[in-house]
Amino acid sequence: MDDDGLSPVFGALADPTRRAILARLAEGPAPVTELGRPFDISAQAVSKHLKVLERAGLISRTRQGQWRPCRLEAAPLERASGWIEQYRAVWEDSLGRLEQEIDRIQGRQDDATHD
Amino acid sequence: MDDDGLSPVFGALADPTRRAILARLAEGPAPVTELGRPFDISAQAVSKHLKVLERAGLISRTRQGQWRPCRLEAAPLERASGWIEQYRAVWEDSLGRLEQEIDRIQGRQDDATHD
DNA sequence: CGGCTTATCAACCATGTGGTTGCATATCGG
DNA sequence: CCGATATGCAACCACATGGTTGATAAGCCG
Numbered sequence: 503m504d505d506d507g508l509s510p511v512f513g514a515l516a517d518p519t520r521r522a523i524l525a526r527l528a529e530g531p532a533p534v535t536e537l538g539r540p541f542d543i544s545a546q547a548v549s550k551h552l553k554v555l556e557r558a559g560l561i562s563r564t565r566q567g568q569w570r571p572c573r574l575e576a577a578p579l580e581r582a583s584g585w586i587e588q589y590r591a592v593w594e595d596s597l598g599r600l601e602q603e604i605d606r607i608q609g610r611q612d613d614a615t616h617d
Numbered sequence: 618m619d620d621d622g623l624s625p626v627f628g629a630l631a632d633p634t635r636r637a638i639l640a641r642l643a644e645g646p647a648p649v650t651e652l653g654r655p656f657d658i659s660a661q662a663v664s665k666h667l668k669v670l671e672r673a674g675l676i677s678r679t680r681q682g683q684w685r686p687c688r689l690e691a692a693p694l695e696r697a698s699g700w701i702e703q704y705r706a707v708w709e710d711s712l713g714r715l716e717q718e719i720d721r722i723q724g725r726q727d728d729a730t731h732d
Numbered sequence: 733c734g735g736c737t738t739a740t741c742a743a744c745c746a747t748g749t750g751g752t753t754g755c756a757t758a759t760c761g762g
Numbered sequence: 763c764c765g766a767t768a769t770g771c772a773a774c775c776a777c778a779t780g781g782t783t784g785a786t787a788a789g790c791c792g
Contacts, residue, residue, distance in 0.1 A: 511631075515623075515701075516624050516628035518624055524704075528707055535737085543782095545738080546741085546783085547781055548739095550781085553740095576704055579707075580708045583698060586694055589689075592694075634750090650769085658750085659751075659752070661752080661769090665749085665750070666750085669749085682759060683768050
């Protein structure tokens with residue numbers, strides 16, 4: 503199967519808390535406590551979210567005193583975007599063509615019945 | 618929380634089988650049996666994948682005789698792409714700037730210690 | 733050293749996923 | 763109506779997720 507590591511990336515993106523964390527991280531690195539502040543969850547839950555993001559390669563963590571600042575790693579986002587962009591033609595142009603195709607096939611069935 | 622339904626979409630994308638199904642569907646509608654043919658899984662497993670895709674709004678199913686042809690619905694892909702594209706600047710341009718920022722902060726700490 | 737903050741690890745629980753098998757249903761085609 | 767095909771539903775299993783609480787390690791600061 504063609505898995506260039508996109509599954510963990512999309513999986514990490516499939517959670518609003520993690521998407522919000524990435525949004526915050528886009529403005530610059532931040533330690534765990536600050537990342538979790540907006541959410542009504544424990545620090546441990548935040549830590550688990552970060553682990554998911556890290557396994558997907560979306561963030562990297564360094565040590566700085568007792569803080570572990572997280573940094574956004576955008577490369578996986580670029581690959582994910584590239585995958586979706588394959589379908590840009592579908593939603594921009596070919597979608598109407600596809601629908602017409604279906605109508606054509608269904609129309610042919612109608613012809614066969616009432617003729 | 619800002620959840621405009623992107624979580625199910627990314628969740629559906631987080632599986633290589635489902636991504637392959639979408640790839641096949643991009644070429645046109647197809648019934649369940651044909652969608653499952655390339656994979657070494659049961660028809661029921663395919664059906665469950667399709668249910669996940671359907672709940673995410675990525676496909677729609679119609680009835681045509683005993684077949685239930687699936688059709689790709691690209692709108693959620695467009696929204697997902699839009700979300701990721703927010704970060705294009707990060708991986709295209711600002712990434713280096715971000716790294717420099719970190720180096721600057723760390724450098725300032727070094728200054729404080731050895732000065 | 734002792735205490736505070738930061739952050740992670742471990743165990744637990746409920747739920748979803750990804751697969752299976754078995755059964756039910758619907759439709760075509762004799 | 764009967765049988766074959768296409769598809770869905772339900773139950774089950776193993777495992778991951780997303781949350782909790784409790785304990786623990788690592789750093790700062792007094």
